[in-house]
Amino acid sequence: MSLLEVKNLEVRFAMRKEELVALRDVSFKVEKGERLGIVGESGAGKSVAAFSILNLISKPGYISAGEIIFEGQDLTKLSPQQMSQIRGNRISMVFQDPMMTLNPVLTIGTQMTEALHAHQDISKEDAKQRAIETLAQVHIPSAATRFDQYPHELSGGMRQRVVIAIALITKPPLIIADEPTTALDVTIQAEIMDLMMELCRTSEVGLILITHDLGVISQMTQRAIVMYAGRIVEEGDTKDIINDAYHPYTHGLMDALPQKTTPGQRLNQIKGVMPALSSIPDGCAFNPRCPLVADICRTTIPDYSNIGSTRVACHKAAPRGS
Amino acid sequence: MAGNRLIKVDNLYKEFPIHKGFLDQLVIEKGRFVRKHESVKALSGVKLEVLKGESLCVVGESGCGKSTLARVVMGLIRPTQGEVLYQDQRIDNMGFNELLPYRKKMQMIFQNPYASLNPRMTVRQTLEEPISFHNPRLSEAEVNERVVGVTESVGVDPAWSDRYPHEFSGGQRQRISIARALAVDPEFIVADEPISALDVSIQAQVLNLLMNAREQRALTYLFITHDLAVVEHFGSRVAVMYLGTLCELAPTKKLFATPRHPYTQALLSAIPKLNQSSSDYIKLKGEVPTPVNLPSGCVFHGRCVHANERCKQEIPELKTYNDISVACHAVEEKRI
Amino acid sequence: MVAAKWNQFLDSGFYHDFSRDKTAIISFFILCVYVVFCFSAPLIAPFDPYDPTGIDIMDSEIPPVWLEGGDSRFLLGTDAQGRDLLSTILYGTRISMTIGICAVLLQAFLGISIGLIAGYRGGRIDNFLMRIADIQLSFSTLMVAIIFLAVFQALFGTELYERLAILMLILVIGVAEWPQYARTVRASVLAEKKKEYVDAVRVIGLRAPRIMFRHILPNTLSPILVISTVQVANAIVSEAALSFLGLGMPVTKPSLGSLINSGFEFIFSGSWWITIIPGIVLVILVLVMNLLGDFLRDVLNPKLYKN
Numbered sequence: 001m002s003l004l005e006v007k008n009l010e011v012r013f014a015m016r017k018e019e020l021v022a023l024r025d026v027s028f029k030v031e032k033g034e035r036l037g038i039v040g041e042s043g044a045g046k047s048v049a050a051f052s053i054l055n056l057i058s059k060p061g062y063i064s065a066g067e068i069i070f071e072g073q074d075l076t077k078l079s080p081q082q083m084s085q086i087r088g089n090r091i092s093m094v095f096q097d098p099m100m101t102l103n104p105v106l107t108i109g110t111q112m113t114e115a116l117h118a119h120q121d122i123s124k125e126d127a128k129q130r131a132i133e134t135l136a137q138v139h140i141p142s143a144a145t146r147f148d149q150y151p152h153e154l155s156g157g158m159r160q161r162v163v164i165a166i167a168l169i170t171k172p173p174l175i176i177a178d179e180p181t182t183a184l185d186v187t188i189q190a191e192i193m194d195l196m197m198e199l200c201r202t203s204e205v206g207l208i209l210i211t212h213d214l215g216v217i218s219q220m221t222q223r224a225i226v227m228y229a230g231r232i233v234e235e236g237d238t239k240d241i242i243n244d245a246y247h248p249y250t251h252g253l254m255d256a257l258p259q260k261t262t263p264g265q266r267l268n269q270i271k272g273v274m275p276a277l278s279s280i281p282d283g284c285a286f287n288p289r290c291p292l293v294a295d296i297c298r299t300t301i302p303d304y305s306n307i308g309s310t311r312v313a314c315h316k317a318a319p320r321g322s
Numbered sequence: 323m324a325g326n327r328l329i330k331v332d333n334l335y336k337e338f339p340i341h342k343g344f345l346d347q348l349v350i351e352k353g354r355f356v357r358k359h360e361s362v363k364a365l366s367g368v369k370l371e372v373l374k375g376e377s378l379c380v381v382g383e384s385g386c387g388k389s390t391l392a393r394v395v396m397g398l399i400r401p402t403q404g405e406v407l408y409q410d411q412r413i414d415n416m417g418f419n420e421l422l423p424y425r426k427k428m429q430m431i432f433q434n435p436y437a438s439l440n441p442r443m444t445v446r447q448t449l450e451e452p453i454s455f456h457n458p459r460l461s462e463a464e465v466n467e468r469v470v471g472v473t474e475s476v477g478v479d480p481a482w483s484d485r486y487p488h489e490f491s492g493g494q495r496q497r498i499s500i501a502r503a504l505a506v507d508p509e510f511i512v513a514d515e516p517i518s519a520l521d522v523s524i525q526a527q528v529l530n531l532l533m534n535a536r537e538q539r540a541l542t543y544l545f546i547t548h549d550l551a552v553v554e555h556f557g558s559r560v561a562v563m564y565l566g567t568l569c570e571l572a573p574t575k576k577l578f579a580t581p582r583h584p585y586t587q588a589l590l591s592a593i594p595k596l597n598q599s600s601s602d603y604i605k606l607k608g609e610v611p612t613p614v615n616l617p618s619g620c621v622f623h624g625r626c627v628h629a630n631e632r633c634k635q636e637i638p639e640l641k642t643y644n645d646i647s648v649a650c651h652a653v654e655e656k657r658i
Numbered sequence: 659m660v661a662a663k664w665n666q667f668l669d670s671g672f673y674h675d676f677s678r679d680k681t682a683i684i685s686f687f688i689l690c691v692y693v694v695f696c697f698s699a700p701l702i703a704p705f706d707p708y709d710p711t712g713i714d715i716m717d718s719e720i721p722p723v724w725l726e727g728g729d730s731r732f733l734l735g736t737d738a739q740g741r742d743l744l745s746t747i748l749y750g751t752r753i754s755m756t757i758g759i760c761a762v763l764l765q766a767f768l769g770i771s772i773g774l775i776a777g778y779r780g781g782r783i784d785n786f787l788m789r790i791a792d793i794q795l796s797f798s799t800l801m802v803a804i805i806f807l808a809v810f811q812a813l814f815g816t817e818l819y820e821r822l823a824i825l826m827l828i829l830v831i832g833v834a835e836w837p838q839y840a841r842t843v844r845a846s847v848l849a850e851k852k853k854e855y856v857d858a859v860r861v862i863g864l865r866a867p868r869i870m871f872r873h874i875l876p877n878t879l880s881p882i883l884v885i886s887t888v889q890v891a892n893a894i895v896s897e898a899a900l901s902f903l904g905l906g907m908p909v910t911k912p913s914l915g916s917l918i919n920s921g922f923e924f925i926f927s928g929s930w931w932i933t934i935i936p937g938i939v940l941v942i943l944v945l946v947m948n949l950l951g952d953f954l955r956d957v958l959n960p961k962l963y964k965n
Contacts, residue, residue, distance in 0.1 A: 215594030425863035
């Protein structure tokens with residue numbers, strides 16, 4: 001049994017005039033200790049997918065179809081009380097901006113033990129011991145003194161380490177990280193990525209990493225999902241997605257990177273922009289921007305087909321260059 | 323060399339006081355009132371030149387002073403000390419009217435496409451303003467013609483020019499923002515992180531647009547960014563900054579092939595690479611010091627593995643070796 | 659063009675929120691009724707309360723029609739001087755609203771100019787202007803008004819005062835409350851000034867006044883609109899309070915406040931309507947304006963977004 005299995009998830013937003021479909025037919029699995037990446041541009045639905053796993057989509061959004069099976073339980077059927085026992089306990093989240101996650105008026109220790117006390121029957125002393133251990137685990141020097149400090153006394157990289165420590169303290173089997181390194185500088189990003197990799201490996205924690213940065217996905221994950229306009233367009237082993245993708249959008253994303261072009265030459269741009277949820281075209285959502293577009297793409301939403309380990313939704317799916 | 327020089331920044335210092343008012347400055351220390359003068363040292367002695375026709379990229383991490391440098395060069399903030407010269411004419415201390423002819427030659431592109439356009443003005447109004455302000459003799463029809471011209475040149479349909487910014491996507495807004503800068507036919511453009519708020523596929527579009535404009539209009543860029551992949555692609559020379567000082571200045575190819583300064587080496591090794599799951603980046607020890615209390619000597623010495631006694635005491639000067647300039651004692655002493 | 663703008667308005671989120679908010683709709687409707695009735699008072703009022711020849715002292719203190727002793731000519735009864743209460747209230751509300759709106763226009767003019775300069779210039783100018791605002795705020799509006807109006811009456815006599823009463827009230831209430839505007843405008847100017855579009859026009863080379871009025875001011879209009887509705891209500895209350903204290907509009911040209919005041923001495927002799935009916939009219943007017951102000955604040959301020 002997989003740790004997490006999302007089946008045909010559909011999320012809608014009930015707007016004033018119409019219902020917008022933010023996610024359609026999203027299915028994926030995360031095995032124990034597996035690191036899965038979700039890539040996409042803003043508005044592709046990658047954050048909505050992550051938030052819906054924890055039932056954190058706020059109104060007017062709601063899960064309109066599908067199942068989210070986590071450790072054998074369907075999360076979509078749980079009551080808010082049952083869900084709060086999962087959230088922060090069995091599944092933790094790490095957000096982009098550590099200052100948004102950390103409460104500036106509480107000490108780091110208080111914020112860490114809070115999560116423990118909420119989910120476990122643990123004495124104050126033990127909780128403190130556990131918090132200091134976890135801080136040391138994320139390589140925060142002099143963890144015992146940091147325990148009594150406030151978030152503003154730490155640097156950006158240290159804060160993100162604390163956020164990761166809070167996510168880890170209940171020893172969850174799954175962590176969802178939403179752009180965990182985007183707000184950080186390159187040198188610190190490298191350290192945080194290194195740390196998360198190490199933790200996933202040593203404690204067998206499953207990771208869902210949401211990012212727009214293909215380099216981060218490539219270094220950190222084993223499998224990757226590419227999303228476009230609320231739908232998974234391609235899923236496969238990360239190295240296949242990076243090197244041997246089948247979907248023209250994935251090709252486009254890779255080719256648009258400056259690394260892929262000789263310096264000074266024009267970059268290979270994808271024409272146009274991703275459609276808003278309210279104006280997704282008929283057929284394949286990517287068809288107005290697609291270089292391989294054919295008549296069928298404008299009328300029929302492509303089904304998923306399996307090619308090797310890759311699952312792709314494209315009528316014209318082909319390896320690069322053909 | 324001097325005839326080819328467009329901008330010269332000489333020994334630039336900029337400090338932002340933290341405690342502004344007199345009352346804020348008073349602090350009780352050991353039972354006595356003490357007046358505290360703390361300030362953020364955003365720039366500490368930056369020297370650099372921008373040559374005509376080149377794209378000089380300034381890279382560095384947040385808080386290294388690269389945006390402050392851009393703003394000082396554009397005259398948006400006055401330096402605490404030092405000079406900014408435009409073709410050998412000092413412009414940082416100029417009065418409003420003296421500066422006007424230079425405003426037409428130097429323009430700026432901003433980071434946030436959602437904040438850099440006035441939400442209450444249509445695209446046409448936004449673009450008309452600089453044109454008619456700098457060319458008061460133009461008739462309405464001529465101004466309009468130029469607006470249409472510049473709108474088309476950035477790939478935005480002129481038929482949309484009566485719309486407001488919120489009706490456009492982030493990438494289109496950034497195009498409009500670029501159009502506003504190009505509207506007065508400048509020769510020098512400062513671009514402050516122009517693509518970092520955009521999505522990958524849109525980044526490529528905007529970067530191509532900037533490169534087209536460079537060719538068609540013979541522009542010179544001062545390009546501020548933290549994205550090294552973009553630098554490698556776009557820049558002809560690169561300046562690496564750390565805590566308000568310049569570490570290294572070199573032609574792009576040479577910098578990426580053989581970084582000299584230890585900080586540049588660490589920075590380059592930390593870029594996440596495609597097809598490489600190992601993380602063999604250079605680990606820096608310690609943390610970035612605050613720009614309020616700068617370390618003595620070389621600002622990088624606390625994190626540098628090559629640092630010795632001299633680095634802790636003496637501020638390294640930017641020394642030029644052929645076309646590469648490095649500010650590092652270890653490089654100077656040939657230790658690395 | 660007008661039709662297009664109108665359709666755009668109907669399509670906007672503002673109209674959407676408005677059409678969902680029953681309180682706002684009712685408030686807006688009542689306010690419209692007030693405005694229409696008051697400003698067409700000379701056309702619809704059955705009597706002209708300012709015309710002494712049309713008043714018969716024998717008609718004084720007639721109760722409203724639905725009470726015993728009511729007279730069908732006087733729908734809401736008459737006051738102590740025999741004036742038709744309905745007509746007097748219509749004319750009085752017109753005076754109250756005129757003073758309220760004009761005083762707020764004066765406040766807005768002073769406050770916006772000072773707030774813009776303080777916020778945009780910053781530094782010493784900002785400190786200086788804001789300390790003046792603090793000093794001004796530390797005196798209550800009523801205290802300033804009472805002192806000023808009392809001194810004026812003592813110096814120049816009641817007769818001149820009665821002629822200039824409307825002007826004086828506008829001036830006093832307008833000057834006393836400008837810091838509200840100055841503070842609001844300054845706060846939003848400080849926020850707007852940091853945005854890159856302001857840097858962009860500075861790079862173009864525009865002068866400070868043009869940046870302040872053409873670029874920054876239009877972006878601070880939402881908070882100005884929000885406080886304006888509440889400020890008009892406040893100004894009307896201030897005027898009523900002053901008139902009630904005998905420092906406002908003279909009895910010959912009564913505003914709602916002076917009308918309440920004039921009837922106050924008869925309240926225990928049974929003629930309660932002279933005070934109570936204008937009182938209700940005033941309370942409803944102030945209430946709907948405050949409710950509309952709340953609605954505008956909720957809609958225009960995304961920080962207070964309600965689910």
